Amino acid sequence: MQTEIPVLSFISAVLVLFPLPWYCRAGNIAAMSIGIWLFVVNMINAIDALRWTGAYQIPSLFWCDITSALITAVNVAIPAACLCICIHLERMASFCQTSTSITKRRRILLECLICFGVPLVYAALHLIVQPRRFDVYENFGCRSATYPTVVALFVVWIPPLVLSLLTIFFCGITWRHFLLHGVHFSRTRASSSLTSGAYIRLVSMAVSEVICTIAATVVAMAFNLTLGLAPWADFTRDLTEVLSFSSAATPKSITAMLITEWAIMVAQSFFFIGLFVLGEEGRSRSHEALQVMRRALSFCGRRSTCIAELKGTSMTEWYVPLCH
Structure with a gap:
């Protein structure tokens, strides 16, 4: 995997930039944020895979602090953005949303807060269950450590699942409204950038992205909770401590989790660009x-x-x- 990770990550990072100008012109902040987050994390994965090929030393603490936090933040960034997309589409399909400059500015501001502010808050809250500064894995780079307790369930793993399930729920409502009012929607949106085809592709993209998020979250929970939940009373925090693992010292379960998370990120990137290219x-x-x-x-x-x-x-x- 020493070659596949950087190559596919770089390709994914370049491709996800392709639809951003169109989403920017359409004022679709949520879809833009998905592309931005995918670009950032794919670039981190590619650079880390090159930087830590055959090595597990720590050349830069600051780099690891930033990248590990961003990789953590993307767990809720993508489902939060998908939820914004589905809520907006549901309101448009049900004709409940009035299109004025004021409502558009409010929606853009709210989507910016949800798509960028909420993930950063989530990354900050991760410190509650973070026993040390970060871990470094040979061939993979830096990752945040998580102490597997009941608190971690509610702080780390449940939020992405809740956002993903809410997205699927709103996608169902959105699809129902579209089936009921599809003809009227097509006529009223004929001159708009959001045609029926674009509408269907956005819903499909949101569903695809959150299914990948659910898979990544379940995989992370399965590997982290292999030995069960640890008692909160035993939790200790030392944010000056850093653990480095060579490939030989890294447990096979951790290696499998890291590869799975990387593969899911690449899959999300190809869903993002693939559904756009179909239009x-x-x-x-x-x-x-x-x-x-x-x-x-x-x-x-x-x-x-x-x-x-x-x-x-x-x-x-x-x-x-x-x-x-």
């Missing part, structure tokens, strides 16, 4: 990107030809255009 806007963007790549390759080829022709010419000849 007309995504296909047009793909065509534009291919055109840009073709022009870039053509320019590089012409430049190489010009350089080859310039070799051996005199200074006065450089003023004569050799390539047209």
